Amino acid sequence: MQDNKTLESPPEIQFAGVSRWLKENLFSSLSSSILSLLSVAAVVSIFRAIIGFFISPEREWTAVTYNLQLYMVQAYPESDFIRVWITVGLLISLLGLSWGFNSLKEKVVIKEWCDGLLKGISSFLFIILIAPTNVDVEGTSVEVFKNNTRYICLAVGIGLIFAVYLLRKTSPKTEIIRDRISFLYLSLLVGSIWIIKVPTVTFTSSNERVDPDPFLPLANTTTIPWTIIFGCMIFAYLIGTFLKAKGKNSMSRLILSSWVLAPLVIVSWIYRKPDFGMSNILTLDIPIAVAFSVLGILAIRTLNKEKIVPYQRYITYGMLALTVVIFFLPVLRQLKILFFITWLLVSVAPTIANSKESAKNLSIVWSVTVFILILLMRGASSESLIVVPGSSIYGGFTLTWLIAFFGIAISFPFGVILALGRTSKLPVIRIMCTAVIELVRSVPFITWLFFGSVMLTLFLPKGVEFDEVLRAIVVTAIFSSAYLAENVRGGLQSISNGQFEAADAVGLSTLQRITLIIMPQALRAVIPPIVSQVISLFKDTSLVAIVGLFDLLYIGSKVIPNQSQGANFLGTIQENILFCAIFYWIFTYSFARRSMKIEKRLGLGER
């Protein structure tokens, strides 16, 4: 038997000086020396060109900074920005809560952290060192990066390196929680918005543009909300860790449902500013909600009485018939939906509420669901008080976010259902699911968007109109669920027959087999393709520009380069495209990193 120690960790390679490392890795022979020098020259010149491009006086970065509001919320009126901030704050706090609750309190040794920091600072120094002093603007050389600034930056960088090196030397083995480091970075980011100055377009009293554009600090209307939101996030994180420490595992369900609810509340109540009318809620919504929750609780109680049991099936059928009839009657939409979910309740209650305890739980869930639903529907069906010049209150990054979030959230369950349907043994279901998947996949996304935007109205009865954004979300979700279904099916096929047989052998029902045995394994196996799917969906949202919705990229590539009034950003396309690229990169890269962490946690690729 081998010594355990050698198996676990190979002997640590000692750092043996810069010259030896260079000799071993870059200049081991003549040819490798030449190659090394050539590639260093190539890297330096490419980076010099890129940096020169960014800091050239020809770049009009004011086109980006001046239009940031357009980028983020398009035409959302400034007087109601508090609603946007509440939306952002709510989501970020929720993020903090989940983070705190799910945090593994991973620890990192100071030495490793310092190594990472050193790499980061060295890259910064490298960029400062090679940044060109002069750039060529139409044949004449213009100084863009003063040597004094360079020396100051270099001095600061070297000072930082020295400090980090000292820290690394003095306490290399001390451990810190990784989350704290993340919070340190975030607080530096939030702190920096109080000091940085950005180039902005300003106008004189006679409405003439001031040239050159001055650097101004960010407005208080930006810095204060972000600071408050950051505070809320830390607070939520602490609550999350506290709950975790208390061992309240039932909270995870609550957090999950808040992730479902929060976006719905945002789109129905917060962002839209509905003109709901208190009297409507008091005289209509609350009585309906009370009536239906009482109805549901009665149903749960009676359905499991022994006398009723033989008639359960007929009650379900009767309820279905009633739902269909109600659907075609000219009554409030709320009632139609409530009848529909009552039918669902009646069909599932006998199986779920089979004990007194579970009947009580189901009653609570039912009442809460009914009340939340009624309120959500009231918000969504009331007229919006936000008046914008365009056809939708969603635009810019808000639209990108909205379509991506709901697209992913809706497509996930549908994708799983389609995948299960396609592998089903029942021919009707299998053929239907296969048909849907193949039809959706074989037509380009843009065609579906056109279909949703332009052709759908021709098929619907006159007077029935869907919001343009809703159509885009539905089309995105359907399209993405077809791809997701195929990814999930791949996962299903990776599960050996033994698992199915084992599940049958211990007497699990079909639902239990799928939710407890098959799906956890299948989904775990296909995390990488699902994450790719999410990333590509996030980027595909830019295609909604095809149907005249102003998403982030459309604003950058078409709208701002065509602004001739006021500030005049005619033709400033490069700056805007670069900004959009960086913006998309930040989000997709964080998705990718996050998924890598999840894979590591699940031990994917190791078993």
Next chain:
Amino acid sequence: MNKKTIVSLLVLALVAVACATDTTEDAAEVVVELTTLETVTERGFLKCGVSGSAVAFSETQADGSVTGIDADYCYAVAAAVFGDYSKVEFTALTAAERFTALSAGEVDLLIRNTTWTQSRDTDLGNDFGPTTYYDGQQLMGRNADGLSASSTLGDIDGLRVCTNAGTTTEKNITEGAGLAGATIELVTVEAFPEAMEKFKAGECDLVTTDGSGLVGNRAKEDKMNDWAIFPATPISKEPLGPVYRSNDSQWADIVNWTVYATFIADEYGVTRANIDSFDYEANPEMGRLTGKNDGELQTSMGLTADAYYNVIKQVGNYDEIYSKNLNPVGLYREGSANAPWTDGGLIYAPPAR
């Protein structure tokens, strides 16, 4: 997660779709064919299809507001119908979907720098209103290449031309160059700003699109003396104006006369500033048009007597609309087809009587 949570989540997800839908109650309505005017007045605002990203025609500004000559004519029609120019909802339409959106009733009016052509007028179930801007395709090249404002298509032999794909500009330049006996290399890009980038980077010698776009870009880049726009007579005719659905002559009249009202006010020098102090006794035509003397013509159209007064008062006459939107990009009326007919231009309105 236990069954209860799954079921409640499923239910929530199902309802989420229904929840976010629009407000219209599904109450069984008796479907009556409404005229466009009835639809618009019932709705309370005008749905106007614009581009949202066309220089000087319909631009979206940093605060999300829409400006431009097309947008102003949308405002003008709203002012005529409602007496309030702000009752407009702009729908951004791409070139590909604009006509479908109009026929499907997604918009009441399409003012999206759309060229009036025979096929669009006859085939698509649309009608075109009076032209609000006479444009024409031109080319822009460098003086350094020996090009000047008096160059012709014969001078572009062997040069690379950049343009945006999918529009008539591509076809016009190929046809024009072929007729002039010039061989050109056509480089097509997706949108015009990209063509401009290629031109600035020297990847093409010429760039072509409607004259209004070229002038604006030349002014912005401050190259008045380096870049030449030619030929003097554009290689195509691009009359741009409002489009509405066929077979609704009441709506057509309203839109047409909104445009004409701005022309007539321009002709008599009636502006936003002086419309209240204007001497209507001395000019009975203006008096009739603004409803000061007799508004019978407007009321028989289904509008209020002072409908066109509101248009001039709130939006302005043609010259005001033009100067506000097109002067900043370097386009002026003098000497162009957009000058008033009294100065040799094409801006001409039938008499209001």
